[in-house]
Amino acid sequence: MHTRRQGRARESPEETVQRFRGVDFLHLDELLSEEERLARDSVREFTSREFLPHVQEHVRRDGSFPLKLIPRMAELGLFGANLHGYGCAGMNNVAYGLIMQELERGDSGLRSFASVQGSLVMYPIHSYGSGVQKERWLPALAAGRAVGCFGLTEPEAGSHVAGLRTQAKQRGDVWILNGTKRWITNGSIADVAVVWAHSEEGVLGFLVEKGQPGFEVRDIHGKFSLRASITSELFLSDVEVPEANRLSSARGLSAPLSCLNQARYGIAWGALGAAMACYEEALGYSLEREVQGGRLAAKQLTQQKLVDMLTEITKGQLLALRLGRLKDEGKLHPAMVSLAKRNNVDVALRIAREARDLLGANGIVDDYQAMRHLVNLETVRTYEGTHDIHTLIVGEYITGQRAL
Numbered sequence: 551m552h553t554r555r556q557g558r559a560r561e562s563p564e565e566t567v568q569r570f571r572g573v574d575f576l577h578l579d580e581l582l583s584e585e586e587r588l589a590r591d592s593v594r595e596f597t598s599r600e601f602l603p604h605v606q607e608h609v610r611r612d613g614s615f616p617l618k619l620i621p622r623m624a625e626l627g628l629f630g631a632n633l634h635g636y637g638c639a640g641m642n643n644v645a646y647g648l649i650m651q652e653l654e655r656g657d658s659g660l661r662s663f664a665s666v667q668g669s670l671v672m673y674p675i676h677s678y679g680s681g682v683q684k685e686r687w688l689p690a691l692a693a694g695r696a697v698g699c700f701g702l703t704e705p706e707a708g709s710h711v712a713g714l715r716t717q718a719k720q721r722g723d724v725w726i727l728n729g730t731k732r733w734i735t736n737g738s739i740a741d742v743a744v745v746w747a748h749s750e751e752g753v754l755g756f757l758v759e760k761g762q763p764g765f766e767v768r769d770i771h772g773k774f775s776l777r778a779s780i781t782s783e784l785f786l787s788d789v790e791v792p793e794a795n796r797l798s799s800a801r802g803l804s805a806p807l808s809c810l811n812q813a814r815y816g817i818a819w820g821a822l823g824a825a826m827a828c829y830e831e832a833l834g835y836s837l838e839r840e841v842q843g844g845r846l847a848a849k850q851l852t853q854q855k856l857v858d859m860l861t862e863i864t865k866g867q868l869l870a871l872r873l874g875r876l877k878d879e880g881k882l883h884p885a886m887v888s889l890a891k892r893n894n895v896d897v898a899l900r901i902a903r904e905a906r907d908l909l910g911a912n913g914i915v916d917d918y919q920a921m922r923h924l925v926n927l928e929t930v931r932t933y934e935g936t937h938d939i940h941t942l943i944v945g946e947y948i949t950g951q952r953a954l
């Protein structure tokens with residue numbers, strides 16, 4: 551299918567981006583419903599036309615998310631797309647995964663925005679919140695009128711979630727929250743923060759609203775990775791949260807972990823989008839670049855690199871699609887999600903690095919995408935359970951032994 555490209559006129563990096571038609575070596579499109587393909591194609595169009603022309607300025611500036619796209623993303627049904635009711639699109643999990651793929655084909659920061667809003671904020675409210683909380687927040691979050699963030703990680707507690715130190719103490723019908731949350735996506739633009747804290751009743755979840763006395767937010771600067779995304783620290787000092795703002799059905803660490811499982815599922819798809827962008831760019835570049843008396847694409851070493859990329863993308867697609875079908879059938883186990891997140895992010899990172907290499911010196915400038923995806927994927931490897939943590943989850947699942 552790729553031989554068609556030979557002999558076409560030289561194209562600019564922008565044209566490569568606009569031309570993106572996806573990578574589908576095994577005709578997996580035939581396994582998708584029309585609705586799933588439509589969801590994917592509309593987000594593909596959005597990413598190409600409305601996001602990618604502006605990503606460079608957001609990455610170059612001191613790291614900012616294109617806030618003006620939020621209403622448009624809401625219009626496309628991208629927030630909480632696999633949730634039902636309350637203004638959510640109610641798509642199946644394969645369509646949801648394809649959406650994540652297309653967003654991350656643009657940038658991991660774009661996908662992160664939708665992941666946090668949907669899987670880490672709307673999902674816990676939908677699953678653990680009261681009727682009043684659902685009515686108040688879900689339609690607003692789905693419509694992009696409100697933004698949310700998810701506060702689990704702390705300066706001293708990342709992978710070791712059980713070590714979180716934020717405390718919630720009950721006083722009458724209010725809870726007093728004290729602690730610090732770090733590395734929180736969308737923290738400073740959030741109207742509501744889902745904050746997880748230890749209490750005498752175990753880990754509980756709270757909806758902390760912007761501007762509450764004692765609640766302060768500060769952005770983290772100097773990031774090399776995920777620059778088109780806002781990352782913040784949340785400071786809670788004697789913040790009074792009414793009992794009505796507690797997620798009443800959430801009790802214990804299994805509640806935040808269930809949210810992470812939703813987001814990790816989306817990442818297993820999303821990482822493939824970044825990998826596809828890098829593969830397409832490297833393929834297009836190597837077909838045009840002349841090296842030592844011939845096209846770069848005509849060198850055996852180059853073909854091996856491109857074939858390895860295509861092979862890993864194809865394997866990752868099969869994995870993601872099967873995962874989605876299992877999720878829709880209610881047969882998904884968290885260890886399956888761990889295996890997929892671990893694998894697909896790992897291969898995406900390797901593909902981004904190989905693509906950057908094939909672009910030579912051009913690969914280090916932001917006219918091309920590979921380097922941006924490469925540094926973004928370093929974050930994606932770390933957040934939502936590091937590569938190591940997913941190794942331990944799958945290891946424990948298959949051996950029954952918790953490794954120390």
Ligand SMILES: Cc1cc2nc3c(=O)[nH]c(=O)nc-3n(C[C@H](O)[C@H](O)[C@H](O)COP(=O)(O)OP(=O)(O)OC[C@H]3O[C@@H](n4cnc5c(N)ncnc54)[C@H](O)[C@@H]3O)c2cc1C
Nearest residue numbers: 700701702703708709733734735776929932933934936938
């Ligand atoms: C840009 C960005 C956005 C983020 N957004 C959010 C957000 O919205 N909300 C949120 O709550 N968090 C968020 N995070 C935090 C993220 O989830 C954590 O960074 C992640 O869980 C890892 O925690 P840590 O950074 O403390 O690393 P650590 O847990 O300290 O890990 C350091 C190293 O030790 C390894 N390690 C840890 N435990 C073990 C073990 N038992 N055995 C062997 N090796 C181990 C890890 O794999 C890693 O290599 C974000 C992070 C980033 C970078």
